[in-house]
Amino acid sequence: MSTHREATNLSTGKFVDPTPAPSESAHPEVGATSAPLKSAAFFIGAYCKDYNEDFLLCKDENNDPAHCLKEGRKVTRCAMDLINKLRENCEKEWETHYKCLEKHNQEYYACRKQESTFNECVFSKLVML
Amino acid sequence: MSAVPQQELPRPGGFPEIRYKRYLPKLGPSGLVLFSGITLMCTFGLYRTGQGIHERRELEREKVWSRIYLIPMLQAEADRDTYRREVAAREREAQIMKNVKGWKVGESVYNSKRYTPQTHVVLP
Numbered sequence: 001m002s003t004h005r006e007a008t009n010l011s012t013g014k015f016v017d018p019t020p021a022p023s024e025s026a027h028p029e030v031g032a033t034s035a036p037l038k039s040a041a042f043f044i045g046a047y048c049k050d051y052n053e054d055f056l057l058c059k060d061e062n063n064d065p066a067h068c069l070k071e072g073r074k075v076t077r078c079a080m081d082l083i084n085k086l087r088e089n090c091e092k093e094w095e096t097h098y099k100c101l102e103k104h105n106q107e108y109y110a111c112r113k114q115e116s117t118f119n120e121c122v123f124s125k126l127v128m129l
Numbered sequence: 130m131s132a133v134p135q136q137e138l139p140r141p142g143g144f145p146e147i148r149y150k151r152y153l154p155k156l157g158p159s160g161l162v163l164f165s166g167i168t169l170m171c172t173f174g175l176y177r178t179g180q181g182i183h184e185r186r187e188l189e190r191e192k193v194w195s196r197i198y199l200i201p202m203l204q205a206e207a208d209r210d211t212y213r214r215e216v217a218a219r220e221r222e223a224q225i226m227k228n229v230k231g232w233k234v235g236e237s238v239y240n241s242k243r244y245t246p247q248t249h250v251v252l253p
Contacts, residue, residue: 017214076206
């Protein structure tokens with residue numbers, strides 16, 4: 001017997017839709033937690049600027065999730081690409097920085113020392129700007 | 130009685146000085162020094178406060194921008210998930226309503242082409 005429930009229940013985790021994604025929208029996700037993402041946020045913003053802006057312009061055009069799937073996949077792929085590069089080149093520095101962020105309530109100002117070593121590593125090994 | 134009148138006169142050597150002034154010891158720096166010192170201190174304090182406000186504003190700006198840079202990625206992920214759920218819900222709806230004639234699956238209740246997130250969802 002099917003029932004109607006408020007859609008807000010979906011975000012509270014009371015109902016998890018087990019249906020797999022349809023083939024046109026299936027895509028692996030980034031899968032990083034908040035601290036590594038926050039640590040790499042400015043690099044993601046700089047590295048994926050074009051894709052991000054394209055996606056946001058698309059969202060501005062039409063808010064329907066189905067409308068910007070292609071642009072969204074590009075955004076995710078770009079972020080994953082950058083994360084792979086960071087892990088290949090600066091994994092140790094990145095880990096030090098995001099662990100510090102985890103420890104300090106994810107405040108940037110508490111981790112300037114680790115941030116600058118991470119930045120130095122990225123700027124010396126990954127020329128992307 | 131002599132012809133020269135006797136007049137009252139101060140004692141020989143004169144009276145000592147009458148001490149009518151208050152002889153307080155000099156206490157602390159002068160008013161000018163105090164006033165200018167306090168003004169300087171207040172100026173310095175206000176300057177440092179201003180610097181602190183600027184720094185806090187910059188930190189807030191940094192935090193906000195770090196979130197702005199992450200929005201497209203997170204939104205793309207959320208959109209894919211919403212799309213997956215919507216497709217699944219439409220399939221369930223089609224399955225449930227397949228015997229009802231003239232039923233349009235996934236039809237919006239609004240007379241508008243603008244996308245509106247679903248407020249209700251059909252659960253299996």
